[in-house]
Amino acid sequence: xxxxxxxxxxxxxxxxxxxxxxxxxxxxxxxxxxxxxxxxxxxxxxxxxxxxxxxxxxxxxxxxxxxxxxxxxxxxxxxxxxxxxxxxxxxxxxxxxxxxxxxxxxxxxxxxxxxxxxxxxxxxxxxxxxxxxxxxxxxxxxxxx
Numbered sequence: 001x002x003x004x005x006x007x008x009x010x011x012x013x014x015x016x017x018x019x020x021x022x023x024x025x026x027x028x029x030x031x032x033x034x035x036x037x038x039x040x041x042x043x044x045x046x047x048x049x050x051x052x053x054x055x056x057x058x059x060x061x062x063x064x065x066x067x068x069x070x071x072x073x074x075x076x077x078x079x080x081x082x083x084x085x086x087x088x089x090x091x092x093x094x095x096x097x098x099x100x101x102x103x104x105x106x107x108x109x110x111x112x113x114x115x116x117x118x119x120x121x122x123x124x125x126x127x128x129x130x131x132x133x134x135x136x137x138x139x140x141x142x143x144x145x
Contacts, residue, residue, distance in 0.1 A: 014075030083113035
């Protein structure tokens, strides 16, 4: 993957995002950390304690309604929050080049939420979870893709 000088790379998962900038060039990627954002997202068992809802069926008995996965809902909200944040960044600097790195599920949640301005600035996507990798490892992975 080509990562031009001054390209912004956003490495995210469902609860944190790392904002990077390529201080190097296409041949020699040198990622500099601009910002690290973390979103508190405890497990569902700590977020929702209610029993699942129930409703009466047409016949005898009652049916249970599936539990809400609060942890997954927070991941979706965080993906939408990132999309809004990227829109603000691109709106202020329309010449920005972006590379998005996120696991497939998060990317799938974020992609439709991206504003048209942002999608025009995206020059690459990597559907992998790299948030736990060191920056040097991210550089190698971006070069290889």
